[in-house]
Amino acid sequence: MSVVVLGAGMHPWGKQGRPFQEYGLAAARAALKDAGLTWPDVQYVVGADTIRNGYPGLVSAATFSQAMGWTGARIASCYAACASGAQAIDIARARILAGLCDVALVVGADAAPKGFFTPVGGENDPDHLRFRLLGATNPAYFALYARRRMAMYGDTPDDFAAVKVKNSRAGALNPYARYRAEVTAEQVAASPMVADPLRLLDICATSDGGAALVLASRRYAGSRGAVEIAAVSTVTPTYPNTVLELPNFATDSTAAVPPPENPFRTDIARAAYEEAGLGPEDLSLAEVYDLSTALELDWYEDIGLCARGEAAKLVRSGETALGGRLPVNPSGGLASFGEAIPAQAIAQVCELTAQLRGTAGPRQVEKARVGLAANQGLFGHGSAVIATSRR
Amino acid sequence: MWFTVEDDLTYLVGSRCADCGAYFFPPVAGGCRNPRCDGQDLQETRLSRRGTVWSYTNACYPPPAPFVAAEPYVPVTLAAVALAEEGLVVLGQVKDLTVDDLEVGMELELTSGPLADGPLVWMWGAAS
Incomplete structure (x- = not known):
């Protein structure tokens, strides 16, 4: 079930004010160079779409292909909110595994507006109405989850700040990260409150960025490529979903059907573990979607690094920091990158690739063999990718 | 409606x-x-008109359009409230209470109030 990662490439994250195509092209060219291939070698292109950049963003595979020069390659474009990149990887993987192509390019790039994300759709859709009626921004939902942790498990704002401190130290070592300065707990505590209990430095920014992967069949790759993708989970929630998800006004009802055994985020990781035949005990590192500091702690529990309620203790122990037993977000995470929606899940896999190849430089996790990237997009999109070393 | x-x-x-x-x-x-x-x-x-707070937060900065913020801006308080009989958690603005007044598990009661530009919307309020 595995496909080989032949190449990975990124454009540095930031707020550079360029069209999204430029970031995607730079990443794609870097990935092709890394793979030792040229653009006409690519048989299939999957683009992860951006919905804030007009029509070209909604047909991103065509946009990138036209910009590289039409070769007649087959293409697909997809959108799954924050999970778009993983879905693009999954589409390419399926086509390779089906024997319909041998080598595919996956690209995602975004140019993000300043400030809060605002709705894109029509006036009667829930993403519009949650702003109109409630003023419920994305950080508001992150804050609800954070406050819930405080009430259920006794987490403190200091615990959340520890996540930012850890991720900023890793991000300071990453040339692709937007924020390269180390942040102290005092700086987090002194940053303005945005959505109580989350402060500005607890919440990830929105960024420009681009990331790309060249994926190939084992047959095509031969001995090339040190990393394989062993699993891609793109599961949706199971009814009734009892977590209030973006952009919803309410949860599902438990009146007719009891809640499922595991919450949605747990299912996202579990499906990936099952597909790879691996478990949390096999991981060397993980990249998780730290839209907020507190959400990184939720992920620790969801991907099975510790029991429910134990995540604050785990981050405090240093085990999830670079140099710890199981580093989480060795890239610096969203805390250091800010979110470039369609590129982010691909960037997570670029980091896994660097780590499993042993080319992550000062961020290198020792003897890295298995990495998990986990992510969740609004409207019920889960994503998790497990990459393994071939050596 | x-x-x-x-x-x-x-x-x-x-x-x-x-x-x-x-x-x-x-x-x-x-x-x-x-x-x-x-x-x-x-x-x-x-x-049900009453439920218990599942979680809560506020918006310290004015939310972007299509929300219409009052001037001067007063932070919007939000609560997600669990309704026992329905097995639902429902999000709403909170009327006349701030995050300092709220706790997870406390009871709130449904009320309503106007948005800054006039339309009435449901809101959670102190239980009577």
């Missing part, structure tokens, strides 16, 4: 499946969303 006011009491209006009994808010059409239920009869129903 997602809520109604009668005799000064505000009620959320959702739907309930006549077959399996599942509730939905906002109201839904097009058949029951319980995947094991074929029910097509979704009846408009009033939801």
